[in-house]
Amino acid sequence: MNDELKTRLEEAFSAQATTTTTSDDAWARIHRRAEQRDHRRSVVLRSVAAAVITVLLVGGGVASFRDVDEPGTVATGRGADASKSAAADSVESSGIGAVPDAPFVPAGNGLEVQQRADGTIVARFGSTTTPPVQPGGMSAAIDGDTVFGIVPGTATNVLFGLVPATPGGAVRSLGLGGSPTVTPDGLTGVRLFVARRGVAELFPETADAVSVAAYTATGGGLGETIARGN
C-alpha cells in the first residue's frame, strides 16, 4: 500500500507540475523586484536614520526647554545650575535622563553642524569647531586661511562682515565667499558662510582672531563674535 501510495503521489505531482507555466518576462520581472527591494531597503534605512536624527534633535530641543522652564528636570550637560533641586542633581549625576548630542550633519562646503542636547548649535570645518552659538548670536572660527560661521534662526540671506578683533576696527570685508548654504535637515534657517580669501591677507596684523558679524541682506544685525583659530 505504501509503495502504491508513493507511486500515485509521484504521478499526481507530475500531473500537476505538467500544467505549470512560466511567463516570458520572468527574468525582467526578477530584476524589477530586486530593484524594488533595494529601493524599499534604502527608503527604510533613510527613514530610520531620519527618525533617529529627529528624535535626537527633538530630544535636544526638549532638554533645552526643560532646562529653561523646569531647571534641573533633565540633565542637559550645561553643568550644575544653582536653581536645580537636590533630587534633580541626583538624577543628573546618575546619568539618568541624559540626552545625547545629535550627530554632526553635513551643511555643504565641507561644513558640518550639530545641535547639542542643551540646544546650542556648533559647526565644524575640518578639525576646527566653532564655539557654541549663544541665543540670538552667532558662532565663527578660523581654520587656516578660512573663516567660517554659523547663524541660527530663520534668516535666509546672511552676509558676514569681518573686522579686526580690536575695538573700533573698520570692516575689511563684507559678504566674502559664495552663497550661504542651508542644512538639508531639521536645522532649517541656519545659514553658513565660508570666506574664500585668506585671513592673513585681510588681517595681516591679527590673522588668528577676527571679529565676525552677520547681517541680513537689508543690513539688520544678526550676531557678532570673535573668530579664533583652534
Add this chain to the structure above:
Amino acid sequence: MSESTTGSGGSDGSDPTDGLVPATLEQLFVERYAAMVRLAHLLTGSNAVAEDLVQDSFARVQRAWGRIDDPVPYLRMTVVNATRSWHRSRRREQRRLRAVGTGDVEMDLGARELLDAVGRLPTGQRTALVLRFYEGLSEAQIAQAMDCRPGTVKSHVHRGLAALREVIER
C-alpha cells in the same frame, strides 16, 4: 504565459542538485527557474502565486549571491520559506484557491482527490511530501531546504503518508 513545462523535478530518483554549481544568476535562472515554479506550484496550488514567489526568491538570491556557496539549495530553501510564509499570511486565500481547484487541468479523479488531500495537510507535511516524491530529495536535502532536522522530515513524511492513506481508504 508562454512556456509550458513538464514535470522533471527528480522524481526518477536522481539528485536534482547534481552537476556544476551555476556561476551566474542568469545561469541559475536558465537551469532552475521553471523547476522552482513547478515546486512552488505544488506547494501553493497556484501557478500565479508560484511565479510570484519564485521571482521574489530569485531577487533575494541575487542580493545574497556573494555570500552563498551553492545557489541551488539556497534557492530551494528560499522558495520553500516563501511558500511557507505565503501559507501563513494567506490562509484564507489559500482555502479559496483550493476550493476553486485547478479546474483547467485535465487530471483523473484519483489524482485530483489525492492532490486535494495533500493540500489539506499541514504545511510541513505537504512540503516534505512534495520535496520527497516530486523533487526526489533525500531526507538530508529536505531537512536543509526546510531548515529542520532529518528526524523531523522523517516524521513529516510518515505522518503525511498516513493521513493520505486514511483518505484513500475511506
